[in-house]
Amino acid sequence: MGRGRHAGYDDQRELILAQAAALFARTGYAGTSMNQVAEASGLSKATLYHYYRDKYALLVSITEGHVLRLQGIVGEAVAEGRTPQAQMRILIRRLVEEYADSQNEHRVLTEDVKFLDDADRKRVLDIEREVVAGFARVVIALRPDLEEAALGKPLTMLLFGMINWLFTWMKPDGALGYDDIAPVVSDLFLAGLKAVKAPHLQATP
Structure with missing residues (x-):
């Protein structure tokens, strides 16, 4: 009988993935070695190969883990939201929360998916397309009149662009946090600039 996995096995795998994603995002998949991943993870190379x-x-x-988490967000939002507007607000909030913790993974998906074999790349990109389609269905549920013009996907991609751009200018220690900005994104997307409400800001010490 083979040895069972120790209690921290899954935690160690997640740590390795996080370190590898950070390295891939910084130096690219092709420019990263297993030695570098092992060093960043605080492991010997032999131990790394165990995982x-x-x-x-x-x-x-x-890449697959990232798109599967996004797919889960879509499924949960649709299940939890009683109306398309509620679903969209949940989608935006959850997407901002996810991207706040997975910028490295998202960059790897965007820039390094080309290194996957055909079958793996197709599987990952098919899941990504399902995520976009899930958002687009909620957009069309909000504005059925836009379905004929096939605007569900373009509007979804504009929304994704807005959310992705947040992480190029927002500062983690700034006056606005991601919890503050997610409702602003929802207001702006759902009703335009006139619907945006200013969040309550704490005084700077």
Whole structure:
């Protein structure tokens, strides 16, 4: 009988994936070695191979794990929201929360998916397309008149662009946090600039 996994096995795998994603995002998949991943994870190379057989396995886990989490967000939002507007607000809030913690993974998905084999790349991108389609369905539920003009996906991509751009200018220690800005994104997307409400800001010490 094979040895069972120790209690911290999954936690260690997640740590390795996080470190690998940070390295891939900074230096690219092709420019990162397993030695670097092992060092960043505080492991020997032999121990690293106990968790992941090679660098390619890391890339698959990072990209597929990221899109599966996004897919889960769509499913949960649709299940929880009683109206399309409630669903969209949940989608935006959850997406901002997810992206706040997975900028490295998102960059790897965007820039390094090309290194996946055809079958793996198709599987990952198919899930990503399902995520976009899920958002687009909520957009059309909000504005059925836009379905004929096929604007569901374009509006979804504009929304994704707005959310992605947040992380290029927002400062973690700034006056606005992600919890503050997510409702602003929802207001702006759902009703335009006139619907945006200013969040209550704490006085700067």
